[in-house]
Amino acid sequence: MSEKIKKSDFIKKTVKIGKRGQITLPKSIRTIEGITENEKLNIIKLPSGAMFMKKVIKETPEDNIIKIISSVKKIDFEKAWKEVQKEREIER
Numbered sequence: 267m268s269e270k271i272k273k274s275d276f277i278k279k280t281v282k283i284g285k286r287g288q289i290t291l292p293k294s295i296r297t298i299e300g301i302t303e304n305e306k307l308n309i310i311k312l313p314s315g316a317m318f319m320k321k322v323i324k325e326t327p328e329d330n331i332i333k334i335i336s337s338v339k340k341i342d343f344e345k346a347w348k349e350v351q352k353e354r355e356i357e358r
Contacts, residue, residue, distance in 0.1 A: 279294075279295065299321055301321055307320065
């Protein structure tokens, strides 16, 4: 007899990646979260390698922040500071 899983329960499932990079979300998770065919999920990958998925309900401010952060290229701060110093010398 299986226990009823609640939305507040912590669930950890292992899934296998298919040939085309596809995964199947476990039915229990799809049911609890109300995820149906053709719905969208945001997948967030942190520099640590941790990944999270979240059902897209509507775009939130957090989604916009994540888009901005992920679009920013790494900055060479030493080079940027030298450019600022050059500009200051030109202004003097």
